[in-house]
Amino acid sequence: MDSEGLHLNIDYVGSSGIILSPEQKAALQTSLVILKNSGKFHRVYFWGKILGVKDDYFIAQGVGRDEMENRKTFYSKDCVHWGLLPPATKAMKEQSKLAKGRFTGDPSYEFEHTEQKKTEDGEEAGEEETKTKMRFSTATGEFKENNETTITIKEEDRLSSVIAEIDEDVKIVPRSAFIKTPDGKVNGNRSFEGLSVSESAKLCSYMHFRDPINLEEKSLLQKANLDKAIDFMDTLEEDIPKGSWSLQFERGSGLVTLRSLLWLGYVFYHVPGSQLYGSCYVGNGEKNLDLPFML
Amino acid sequence: MFVLQPSPGRIYEMKGESRKVKGRSTVPHDETVSEEPPSSPQRYEEEEGEGFRELSPGEQRCVNAKLFLMREGSEIDGQNLYNHLSALLTKVLTEKSEESLSRLEDASKTFKREKFTYKEPFIRDNPGKTPSEVLAHSQWQMMKTACGDPKFIPNECFDLPDEDEEDVYRLIPNLVKQAQFFEQAGVGLPREEFIRVSIAMRELVESWPIESLRFWGKILGTRKNYYVVEAEFKDGEYESDLSDDEGEDDKSSNDKIEDSMIFDDDSTTVTDDIKPFYKPPPRIPCESMGTGLNKHVYFVCNEPGLPWTRLPHVSPAQIVAARKIRRFLTGDLNEHIVSHPPFPGLEKNYLRAQVARISAATTVSPIGYFRFDDNEEEEDTEESGSNGRNTCIIDQEFEGMPLRDLCDPTGQTWCHHMQSVLPQGRNTWFNPMEGKSGEAGDEDSEEEERNEPDEPEPEVGPPLLTPVSEDQPILESPAWIPRISSRLVPEFAVAILQSNTWPGSWSFGADRGRYFTSLYIGWGQKNLGGAFEPEIPPDVMEEFPSGPEITEGDDPSPEEESAFKAALADKEFDAEFGEDQAEEETSDVDD
Numbered sequence: 001m002d003s004e005g006l007h008l009n010i011d012y013v014g015s016s017g018i019i020l021s022p023e024q025k026a027a028l029q030t031s032l033v034i035l036k037n038s039g040k041f042h043r044v045y046f047w048g049k050i051l052g053v054k055d056d057y058f059i060a061q062g063v064g065r066d067e068m069e070n071r072k073t074f075y076s077k078d079c080v081h082w083g084l085l086p087p088a089t090k091a092m093k094e095q096s097k098l099a100k101g102r103f104t105g106d107p108s109y110e111f112e113h114t115e116q117k118k119t120e121d122g123e124e125a126g127e128e129e130t131k132t133k134m135r136f137s138t139a140t141g142e143f144k145e146n147n148e149t150t151i152t153i154k155e156e157d158r159l160s161s162v163i164a165e166i167d168e169d170v171k172i173v174p175r176s177a178f179i180k181t182p183d184g185k186v187n188g189n190r191s192f193e194g195l196s197v198s199e200s201a202k203l204c205s206y207m208h209f210r211d212p213i214n215l216e217e218k219s220l221l222q223k224a225n226l227d228k229a230i231d232f233m234d235t236l237e238e239d240i241p242k243g244s245w246s247l248q249f250e251r252g253s254g255l256v257t258l259r260s261l262l263w264l265g266y267v268f269y270h271v272p273g274s275q276l277y278g279s280c281y282v283g284n285g286e287k288n289l290d291l292p293f294m295l
Numbered sequence: 296m297f298v299l300q301p302s303p304g305r306i307y308e309m310k311g312e313s314r315k316v317k318g319r320s321t322v323p324h325d326e327t328v329s330e331e332p333p334s335s336p337q338r339y340e341e342e343e344g345e346g347f348r349e350l351s352p353g354e355q356r357c358v359n360a361k362l363f364l365m366r367e368g369s370e371i372d373g374q375n376l377y378n379h380l381s382a383l384l385t386k387v388l389t390e391k392s393e394e395s396l397s398r399l400e401d402a403s404k405t406f407k408r409e410k411f412t413y414k415e416p417f418i419r420d421n422p423g424k425t426p427s428e429v430l431a432h433s434q435w436q437m438m439k440t441a442c443g444d445p446k447f448i449p450n451e452c453f454d455l456p457d458e459d460e461e462d463v464y465r466l467i468p469n470l471v472k473q474a475q476f477f478e479q480a481g482v483g484l485p486r487e488e489f490i491r492v493s494i495a496m497r498e499l500v501e502s503w504p505i506e507s508l509r510f511w512g513k514i515l516g517t518r519k520n521y522y523v524v525e526a527e528f529k530d531g532e533y534e535s536d537l538s539d540d541e542g543e544d545d546k547s548s549n550d551k552i553e554d555s556m557i558f559d560d561d562s563t564t565v566t567d568d569i570k571p572f573y574k575p576p577p578r579i580p581c582e583s584m585g586t587g588l589n590k591h592v593y594f595v596c597n598e599p600g601l602p603w604t605r606l607p608h609v610s611p612a613q614i615v616a617a618r619k620i621r622r623f624l625t626g627d628l629n630e631h632i633v634s635h636p637p638f639p640g641l642e643k644n645y646l647r648a649q650v651a652r653i654s655a656a657t658t659v660s661p662i663g664y665f666r667f668d669d670n671e672e673e674e675d676t677e678e679s680g681s682n683g684r685n686t687c688i689i690d691q692e693f694e695g696m697p698l699r700d701l702c703d704p705t706g707q708t709w710c711h712h713m714q715s716v717l718p719q720g721r722n723t724w725f726n727p728m729e730g731k732s733g734e735a736g737d738e739d740s741e742e743e744e745r746n747e748p749d750e751p752e753p754e755v756g757p758p759l760l761t762p763v764s765e766d767q768p769i770l771e772s773p774a775w776i777p778r779i780s781s782r783l784v785p786e787f788a789v790a791i792l793q794s795n796t797w798p799g800s801w802s803f804g805a806d807r808g809r810y811f812t813s814l815y816i817g818w819g820q821k822n823l824g825g826a827f828e829p830e831i832p833p834d835v836m837e838e839f840p841s842g843p844e845i846t847e848g849d850d851p852s853p854e855e856e857s858a859f860k861a862a863l864a865d866k867e868f869d870a871e872f873g874e875d876q877a878e879e880e881t882s883d884v885d886d
Contacts, residue, residue, distance in 0.1 A: 011485055014484060014488070015484065015485070016515065017483065017484060017513070017515075017799070017816035017817070019478060019481060019483060019484070019485060020481055021480060021481035021780070021781065022478070022479070023782075023783045023784060024481055027783065053776055053795075078782050078783075080783075100770060101770045101771045101824075102772045102795070197425075243517070246516070248518065248519065251427060251430065251431075252425060252427025252428065252430040252431060253425055253427050254427045259515065261517070261623065264818060284798060289826055290621055290826060290827035293621050293622075293829060294622050294820075295517075295622075295623065
C-alpha cells in the first residue's frame with residue numbers, strides 16, 4: 001500500500017480485520033516520509049505487519065524507479081524508528097523454513113534447530129527438536145558429540161526470508177497496472193484506468209508481481225494473444241491449488257477484495273473503474289501448509 | 296379546386312393571410328425572398344390592427360387548404376407538407392438555376408433526408424440494479440427504519456435495569472464505544488461496520504425474546520463472510536431447534552438399524568458367527584436446551600442489512616467431528632461439507648460448532664469480575680458432579696485492577712468465564728452407560744456403573760474461572776498474549792489480549808478492567824502449532840476366522856460338479872434299482 005494516503009487507503013482493507021490505530025497512523029505518516037527522503041526512494045510502500053509474541057513488526061518497502069528491482073525492506077516495532085533488513089539469500093530462505101513457532105518480537109532472538117544424524121548402525125535417530133535459547137552469537141553450525149548439527153536462525157533473517165517468500169508467492173497487481181519498457185524496466189502505467197467490474201471478477205485479471213515462472217512454458221498459440229508490454233507476469237489463474245484465492249466484492253461491486261488462503265492475512269483490494277489498488281499483509285508470518293485439506 | 300399559381304402576388308397574399316390566421320412560425324418569412332413589395336409591411340400592420348374578420352369563401356378555401364398542408368405527417372415527425380414545400384420553393388427561388396425542374400425531386404429528397412429528427416426512442420436503457428445498488432438499498436431500508444425523530448433524545452440511563460422494560464433497544468450493546476477501544480488497539484473492523492452491525496441488531500431485538508446481546512465477531516469465508524451475533528434468550532423461551540438435526544439423526548440411525556436387520560432377516564442362512572462385530576458408538580445427546588453449549592443462540596448474516604439467520608443448536612457429535620476436520624467456510628450456509636471423518640451436517644452446523652469452540656475457549660474476563668455464587672444450594676453442586684460449578688455471577692464489588700496488572704505477560708489476571716468443551720463434545724459429562732439403562736432406575740444404573748468394567752472415565756475440564764495462564768501453550772509460545780495497546784500514549788491505553796490458540800480472537804480491558812469485551816475476526820481455524828494431520832481411515836474389517844464350523848473353500852470346477860452329480864445320480868439309481876430288485880425278489884419269493 002502506498003505510503004501516501006495510507007491513512008485513507010487503509011480503510012479499504014478494514015473489512016478483513018486490518019486496521020491501524022490512530023497513533024500508528026500518525027506515526028507512520030511522519031516516519032515514512034522521512035524514510036523516503038533518507039533512502040532516496042521513488043516510492044515507499046507500507047507492506048504490513050507481522051505479529052509476534054512480545055511485539056509486532058511493521059514492515060515498509062522502498063523502491064526506485066524500476067519497481068521490481070532493488071526493493072529494500074525496513075522493519076520497525078513502534079512505527080517511528082526503522083531498521084534495514086538484510087536481503088534474503090537462498091541459503092537464508094532454506095534455513096528459515098526450519099525455524100518453527102511464532103516470531104518473538106526480538107530481532108536478535110535466535111531460533112535453534114537441532115537435527116540428529118542417523119548413524120550407520122541404525123541407532124535411533126532421535127526426534128528433531130527445536131530448542132530455543134537466548135544466544136548472541138553468529139549463525140554457525142556446530143557439531144556436537146553425538147552427530148548433532150545445530151543450526152541457529154536469527155529472527156531478522158527469518159523475518160527477511162518470510163517477507164521475500166510472501167512477496168514471491170502472493171504479491172499481486174491488477175493487469176495493465178505496470179508496463180515493461182523495451183529496455184526491460186518495469187514502470188507504473190500512467191494510463192491505467194482500473195479494471196471494469198466484470199474484469200475484476202475474473203482471476204486472470206490479476207498478476208503476480210515477480211519474474212514469471214509459467215509464462216515461458218506457454219505454447220506459442222497461447223502467447224499470441226498476449227501483449228508483451230502488459231502480460232509479462234503470471235496470472236492468478238495458474239495458481240495451484242485452484243481456489244487458493246478468495247475473491248469477494250464488498251460494498252456491492254464498489255470494492256473487490258482478494259484474500260490469499262496460502263498466506264492467511266494477505267489482502268489485496270481494488271476499486272473497479274479507478275486507479276486505486278493496494279495490498280497489505282497482517283498475520284503471523286506462517287504459511288498455510290494445510291491448504292489442500294481446507295478447500 | 297384551389298390551385299396555387301406561381302405568381303408573386305399570390306405568394307404575398309398567402310403570406311399576409313398566414314399572419315392573420317396566426318400560422319406556424321416555421322413558415323419561412325419574407326426575409327428569405329429577395330423581392331418584396333414595399334407596401335407589404337404596411338398591409339400587415341393594417342390587417343393586424345383590424346383583428347379577425349369574417350373570411351370570404353375564397354379565402355376560407357384558401358385557409359382550409361393551407362391548414363391541410365400544415366397537418367403533421369404521420370411518418371416523419373416535425374414535418375408537414377407546408378414546411379417542406381416552402382423550403383423547397385425557397386431553395387428554388389434563391390438558387391435561380393435553369394435546371395430547377397429536373398432537380399426538383401432530388402432537392403425534395405435531400406430535404407426529407409436532412410430534416411430527419413431523432414425522436415426519443417421508446418426503449419430506454421435499463422442497466423438493471425448493480426449489486427452495489429441492491430446492497431445499498433437493503434442497508435438503506437435498515438437505516439431508514441432505525442432513523443428516528445431527531446428531536447427525540449433517549450433516556451441515557453441505559454444501565455439502570457428498572458427503567459422502561461418496554462424499550463428493547465437498550466439491549467443492544469454500545470458498539471460505538473467498543474469500536475473506539477478496538478481501534479485504539481489497532482485491531483477489529485472499521486467503525487462504519489460496527490455502526491452497521493449495531494443498526495442491524497435492532498431487527499433482532501424486535502423479533503426475538505432476547506435477554507442479552509453481544510457482537511461476537513466476523514468470520515471470513517472464501518466466497519462470503521459471516522457476521523455473528525451472540526444472544527441469550529429469556530428463560531423459558533428456548534424452543535427446540537433440534538428438529539432438523541433429530542430428523543437427520545433418526546434417518547441415519549434408521550439406516551444403521553436396517554443394515555443390521557439385513558443380517559437378522561437372513562438368519563436362516565447366516566449363522567450367528569458371521570454377524571459383524573461392529574457396533575456403532577453410543578450416541579451422546581445434547582445438553583438440555585438453554586444450558587451448556589446451547590446456552591447462547593447465534594445469529595449470522597452475510598452483510599449487515601441482509602436478514603439474520605438463526606444457527607441451529609450444536610450437538611456433541613458435531614463438535615467431535617469439527618475437531619477432526621480442517622475446512623474453510625465458504626459463506627453459504629447450506630453448503631455440504633465433504634470430509635473425512637464425515638461431518639454430520641451442513642455448513643451451518645460446522646459454523647455453529649466452530650463458533651461454540653471459539654466461544655468456549657476465548658471468552659475471558661479480568662479476574663475478579665465474575666465470582667462464584669456462594670448462595671447456591673448444595674444440591675446444585677452435587678448434580679453437576681465433578682465439574683464443579685458451572686455458573687458465575689458478576690461481582691458487584693469488583694474494584695478493578697491497574698493497567699499494569701491487566702497487561703501482565705503471564706496472563707494471570709484474566710480468566711475464562713465460559714465452560715470449556717470436554718472431549719466428548721459437551722460442557723458436562725454424560726455417561727453413555729447411563730442412557731442405556733436409564734429406565735431401570737437411577738439406583739440400578741449406579742450399581743451397574745460400578746460393576747461395568749469398560750465404563751468410560753468421566754471427563755473433567757478445567758474448572759470455571761481459571762486464569763488463562765493455565766491454558767496449554769502452542770509449541771513454545773504461550774496461549775495468550777496480553778499487551779498494552781499503545782506506546783506513544785501509554786497513560787490512556789487499554790490492555791489488549793490476543794489469543795494464540797485461536798488467532799483472530801481479541802479481548803480488551805479498559806477502565807481498570809471494568810469495561811471489557813471480546814471479538815473474533817478471522818477464518819475460524821485453530822492454531823495447531825504444526826501441520827494438520829487428518830484422521831486415518833479405520834482398519835478394514837477382517838474376514839471371518841476360519842474354524843471347524845466355517846471354512847473357506849474353493850468353488851468346485853464344472854468338471855468336478857458334473858462328476859459329483861453323476862455319482863449322485865448313480866447312487867440314487869442304484870438305490871431305486873436296489874429296491875426294485877428287492878421287491879422283485881420278494882415278489883419272486885411270493886410266487
